[in-house]
Amino acid sequence: MAPPLHFSQVVEPDLNRLRKYTSYGFWMVVACLAVYCLLSLQGYASSLDKTAKDLALDTGPQASLVFDRSGQLVFSFASEERTDVLLDSLSPNVIAAVLTSEDRHFYRHVGLDAVRMGGAALVNAKSGRIVQGGSTITQQLVRLLALTRERTYSRKWREALLALRIERRFTKPQILEAYLNRIYLGDGYFGIETASRGYFGKHSSSLSTSEAALLAGLIKCPSSCSPRLEPERARARRNIVLRAMADTGVLTKQEYDAAVGTPMLVAVRRHNSFGSNQEEDPTRACALYFIEAVRRQLVSQFGEDQVLRGGLRVYTTLDMRLQKSAEDAITRRLEELDPDAKAAANASRLEAGLVAIDPHTGEMLALVGGRDFHRSSFNRAIQAQRQAGSAFKPLLYAAALEQGYAPSSLITNLDTPISSGSGPWLPQGEHEAESYTLRQALTVSSNRAAARLMQLVGISTTQSYARRLGISSPLPSVPSLALGSADVSLLDLTSAYGAFANDGVVAPHILIRRVEDRSGEVLWQESRQPYRAVHPGTAYLMSTMLADVMDRGTGTGARAAGFRLAAAGKTGTTDDYSDAWFIGYTPRLLAGVWFGRDRPGPIMRRGFAATVAVPAWARFMKEATAGDKSEWFKPPIDVERVTICRASGLRASDDCRLAAVQKGDVYDDYFRMGTAPYENCPVHGAEALSEVPVEPVGSDYGVIKTALSGGF
Numbered sequence: 261m262a263p264p265l266h267f268s269q270v271v272e273p274d275l276n277r278l279r280k281y282t283s284y285g286f287w288m289v290v291a292c293l294a295v296y297c298l299l300s301l302q303g304y305a306s307s308l309d310k311t312a313k314d315l316a317l318d319t320g321p322q323a324s325l326v327f328d329r330s331g332q333l334v335f336s337f338a339s340e341e342r343t344d345v346l347l348d349s350l351s352p353n354v355i356a357a358v359l360t361s362e363d364r365h366f367y368r369h370v371g372l373d374a375v376r377m378g379g380a381a382l383v384n385a386k387s388g389r390i391v392q393g394g395s396t397i398t399q400q401l402v403r404l405l406a407l408t409r410e411r412t413y414s415r416k417w418r419e420a421l422l423a424l425r426i427e428r429r430f431t432k433p434q435i436l437e438a439y440l441n442r443i444y445l446g447d448g449y450f451g452i453e454t455a456s457r458g459y460f461g462k463h464s465s466s467l468s469t470s471e472a473a474l475l476a477g478l479i480k481c482p483s484s485c486s487p488r489l490e491p492e493r494a495r496a497r498r499n500i501v502l503r504a505m506a507d508t509g510v511l512t513k514q515e516y517d518a519a520v521g522t523p524m525l526v527a528v529r530r531h532n533s534f535g536s537n538q539e540e541d542p543t544r545a546c547a548l549y550f551i552e553a554v555r556r557q558l559v560s561q562f563g564e565d566q567v568l569r570g571g572l573r574v575y576t577t578l579d580m581r582l583q584k585s586a587e588d589a590i591t592r593r594l595e596e597l598d599p600d601a602k603a604a605a606n607a608s609r610l611e612a613g614l615v616a617i618d619p620h621t622g623e624m625l626a627l628v629g630g631r632d633f634h635r636s637s638f639n640r641a642i643q644a645q646r647q648a649g650s651a652f653k654p655l656l657y658a659a660a661l662e663q664g665y666a667p668s669s670l671i672t673n674l675d676t677p678i679s680s681g682s683g684p685w686l687p688q689g690e691h692e693a694e695s696y697t698l699r700q701a702l703t704v705s706s707n708r709a710a711a712r713l714m715q716l717v718g719i720s721t722t723q724s725y726a727r728r729l730g731i732s733s734p735l736p737s738v739p740s741l742a743l744g745s746a747d748v749s750l751l752d753l754t755s756a757y758g759a760f761a762n763d764g765v766v767a768p769h770i771l772i773r774r775v776e777d778r779s780g781e782v783l784w785q786e787s788r789q790p791y792r793a794v795h796p797g798t799a800y801l802m803s804t805m806l807a808d809v810m811d812r813g814t815g816t817g818a819r820a821a822g823f824r825l826a827a828a829g830k831t832g833t834t835d836d837y838s839d840a841w842f843i844g845y846t847p848r849l850l851a852g853v854w855f856g857r858d859r860p861g862p863i864m865r866r867g868f869a870a871t872v873a874v875p876a877w878a879r880f881m882k883e884a885t886a887g888d889k890s891e892w893f894k895p896p897i898d899v900e901r902v903t904i905c906r907a908s909g910l911r912a913s914d915d916c917r918l919a920a921v922q923k924g925d926v927y928d929d930y931f932r933m934g935t936a937p938y939e940n941c942p943v944h945g946a947e948a949l950s951e952v953p954v955e956p957v958g959s960d961y962g963v964i965k966t967a968l969s970g971g972f
Contacts, residue, residue, distance in 0.1 A: 322571030322778060323454065326554060328578040329623070329773075333457075335551045337558070339568040341458065342450035344778065347437035349465050353472035354452055356510050358440065361476045361501045363397040364508065367432055371398045371423035398423040401439045445475055446482035459487060461527040469515065470522040473501040487526045495524050547583045549629030549639050550576075554771050561784060562775070571778035576771055577623035579616075582884050586614045586626040589880035590853070594631055597855070597864065597872065610863060612855045613641035613750045614880065619758035619850040622767030622790070624751075626851075626884075638858070645733055645747035646856060649869070650705045650814075651832025651841040652726075652744035654802060655756060657702055659725035660717050661798045666936065667699040667805050668904060668929045671716075674708040678715055680739045687711050687743060699929075702805050703813035705831065707743050714742035728793040729756035730766050744832055754843050754852030760806065760828065761845040763896065764799035765790045796896035797932035803828045803893050804930055806844075814870045815844065821878035825885055826892045831874065836860075837867035842877045847891055849884060853877045898933045905941035915944035 323338035336343070347355075359366055365373055373396050395403070402422045426435065445455035455475055456464040467475070477497030478485055487494035499520055506516035554576055558567045566572065590612045598610035609631065616626040629639030638644070661667075672695040677684035689707035701709030714722050722742070723735045731753070735746045755769045767790040774785040794802075806828030809815045814831040829844020838860040843852035855863060855872050863872055895901070905916040906925040920926035 321569035324558070324567050324570060324572035324574060326551060326574045326576060328576060328580050329625070330580075331575070332580070334547065334578065334580065337555055337567050337572075340450050341448045341454045342441070343453045343457075344441045344451065344571070345453040345464060347433050347440070350440065350452065351465055351467040351472060353467055353469045354440070354464060354475070355436070357469070357472040357476035357501055357505060358479070359397075360505045360508055360510055361473075362400070362479060366397050366436065369396060369398075371425075371427035372396060372420055395419070396423065397439050398426055398435055401435060401442065402426060404439075404442045443479055444482050445478045446486045447488060459526050468519075468522070469505075469511065470498065470502070470519040470524070473505065473519065474498040474524065477501045487524060491524065491526075498524065546587065547578060547580070547627070548633035549637075549641070550578055550583065550624070550627040550771070552633070552637055553627060553629075553639060553642060557771060558775070572783070573776040573778065573780070575773045575775070577618075577621075577625060577773060579625040582616055582626040585883040586616060586628050586880055589876050589883070590614050590628045591631075592879065593855075593876035608857060608859060608861070610855065610857055611640055612853065612876070613639075613644070614851065614853045614876070615641045615751050615754050616849065616851040616880070616884065617754060617758060617769060618767075618848070619761035619845060620767060620848075622755070622758065622769045622788075623773075624769055624771050625849075636858075640854065640858075641750045643749070644854075644858075645749055646839050646854065646860075647834045648744035648746065648748050648753055649832035649834040649839060649841060650707075650710075650744055651753060651830050651843055651869075652746065652748070653702060653705065653710050653742070654760070654806060654830050655726045655729055655731070656710060656714055656717065656722050656742055657698060657805065658729070658760070658794050658798055658802050659722050660698065660713055661801050661932065662725060662794055663717055663721065664932075664935050665698060665713075665717075666929070666931045667801055668697050668909070668931075670695055670697050670909070671701060671709045671712050674706070674712055678711055678739055685711075685739060687740075699805050699808060702830070703808045705809075705814050710742040711739055714739065725794070726756070728766075729759055730768070730793075731756060744834070750841075750852050750854045753841070754850060757830075757843050757845060757852070758850050759793045760799045760802040761847060761850055761893075762790075762799070763796045764792055764794040766793045795898060795932065797898040800893055800896055800899050801930055801932065806830055810844065814868075815842065815874060817870050817874035818844070818878035818881070821875050821882070823878040823882045825881075825888060825890045827881070829877070831869035833867070833869045837862045837864065839863075840867060840869040840872035842869055842873040844877060844881070846881075846885060846888075847893055848888070849881070851877060851881060851884070853880070895930065899930050900933060900936060901928055901930055902936045903928050904937070905943065907943045908941040910937045910939045910941045913940045913944060916941050919944045 321339050321342060323336040323341055323343050325333055325343060326335040326337070328334050363373070365375075399419050402419050430438075441451040441453070443452075444450055445452070447455075447458060449455040449458045452475060453464045455478075456462060456467055456471070459475070460467070460471055474487060474494060474497070477494065477500060478487075481493070481497065484490060485493045485497050502511065502516055502519050505511045506513065511519065554574065555567065558572070558574065562570070562572065594610060594612055611630050612628070613630065614626065614628040615624060617624055627639075627641055629641045629643075630636055660669075674692065674696065675686070675694055677686040679685075687707035687710075689705070691704035691706055692708050693706070696704070696706050696709045698709075698713070700706075701713070719737050719739075719741060723737070726735055726746075731746075731748055733746065733748050733752065735741060738745065751769060755766065759766045768788040770786050770788070772786060775783045777783055807826065809831070810818060810827050810829050815829045818827070818829070825846050827844055827846045829842060832841035832843075833839070838856055840855040840863055841852070843850075845851070853873050853876050855876070857863070903912040903917075903926055904910070905912040906927060907916075912920070912926045916926055
């Protein structure tokens with residue numbers, strides 16, 4: 261029998277096999293870990309390479325800039341206030357201040373500054389956490405473009421590796437330019453250019469040493485060192501930067517002393533951006549209704565993201581001088597009419613609108629949409645639809661002239677009711693007589709004459725010409741349309757009058773001339789073409805008739821207010837004095853005003869437009885045309901001037917002229933070719949006829965007769 265095995269003889273082979281397997285397992289684990297680490301490092305490196313490759317220094321949200329008609333920057337739309345500029349256009353003071361304070365070895369390192377990083381590492385080791393970065397401008401740019409601002413070693417490691425790759429891919433000037441366009445400098449300003457305009461009201465190309473040092477000092481503490489909220493901290497930061505510039509020889513002692521002694525003057529915060537959630541100074545706000553109208557059009561065409569982040573360059577028709585005059589005229593008139601409006605609810609406050617247009621181009625030069633944009637952004641000049649009252653009548657009269665009537669055509673039987681769907685109708689008014697010429701009727705704004713004239717011209721013809729003149733809102737097929745019962749916008753109605761000031765041609769109203777991208781390439785340009793709405797003769801005759809309104813009719817208040825230039829215009833007052841309009845023009849400028857309440861109600865007792873609206877129009881036009889010479893329209897070739905005898909309404913003979921010396925029975929009027937009476941007057945020159953009244957010609961309907969315009 262074999263001797264029993266010793267324990268060691270039994271266990272040892274198992275231990276050897278275990279050691280063998282354990283050794284195999286260990287090296288397998290090591291191998292797996294090595295492969296994993298290699299794959300991870302490869303993935304990490306690949307991720308960094310992809311991030312670096314995809315990184316574009318010129319990407320990121322940029323403000324869309326809005327310029328007025330003279331090319332001056334007046335506003336911006338932005339998700340963040342940022343406007344890129346070229347490095348070469350910056351003031352040298354900016355570059356010197358930023359490099360001194362942020363990265364003195366920028367042009368010598370490869371993305372990392374070993375000396376600064378070593379110093380920061382010692383500080384962080386003593387603190388047990390990251391309290392100091394030692395980052396170069398390249399590292400800061402990487403953080404702005406691709407990384408978060410968390411303070412971890414992992415983020416710092418990625419930041420350093422990406423900085424090395426960025427330095428290999430881009431030049432130093434490209435990196436510095438991108439950095440200066442992206443840094444946040446407080447108050448919602450991103451980039452040197454935007455901060456320069458916001459804090460100092462100037463372009464970054466003209467920053468002084470003191471101003472440049474202030475902005476450079478804000479890089480490390482944009483919020484806590486705000487020059488508006490924390491001026492002492494901002495001044496201290498500025499002086500630290502100036503001291504560093506002097507220590508490194510960038511500034512001489514004299515330059516340093518002068519810069520430190522310069523007062524820190526920061527502009528008042530003004531509203532210059534939509535979409536950035538910034539505070540604004542309401543006392544400095546101007547043209548906000550105009551700008552909001554521009555924004556709405558841009559969003560409709562390009563989308564909100566492109567408007568707020570795409571860096572568009574928007575060239576508008578805005579004339580800031582006229583805009584300020586418009587806002588002043590409306591504000592002052594509202595204060596005169598409704599001084600207690602601040603305490604009133606929005607719907608019951610008296611509101612107003614004004615639009616000024618170049619009648620030859622359709623360009624909107626000024627726009628006021630209400631009393632206070634901050635309380636209500638609803639634009640009453642564009643968005644509101646209100647009854648036009650008698651301000652609609654010129655469109656009807658233009659349709660009549662197009663049908664062959666003349667300013668001296670007589671409308672009779674005005675005391676006879678007109679048939680309507682609800683029975684006989686006889687409009688009421690302040691000035692009504694049994695008969696009027698067209699010129700007289702428009703001058704005194706006779707409601708009965710307008711209603712009778714539309715009965716003769718036809719409702720459908722009136723509607724057709726109103727649409728041709730630019731009225732886009734629905735026009736009801738009712739007799740009261742002649743009195744302005746249709747709802748229209750101030751902009752549409754004012755534009756319609758533009759045809760009378762532009763030889764019968766309507767120039768579609770425009771806010772924006774063109775839109776460019778950030779590189780200057782034109783993305784969109786206004787292409788709508790003017791079109792003829794009425795004959796040149798009709799436009800001229802309407803202007804002469806509306807000039808009578810200004811000089812002898814309901815528009816004479818403009819003369820009393822000191823507006824002296826030759827002009828034409830028409831008032832409009834609705835039932836219960838809920839709306840007051842005045843639209844008028846010179847050969848070069850067209851303007852319309854409206855007053856009323858958002859919830860329709862009486863403006864005031866006997867609140868006629870002549871009392872309410874005309875003074876505001878006159879105040880604006882007086883300022884807008886200051887220095888202009890008086891001029892008037894030249895009769896077109898399809899208009900003739902004819903001397904008429906008052907007694908017969910026919911062409912005056914020599915005997916009529918002789919009689920006129922004693923009786924004043926001869927006057928001149930204008931007619932479109934083919935519409936003037938061709939018979940000579942039979943009344944004068946024959947004793948038998950001088951005692952027998954002669955019925956004026958043209959009485960086929962017992963309504964229209966050719967006669968004198970009277971004393972209006």
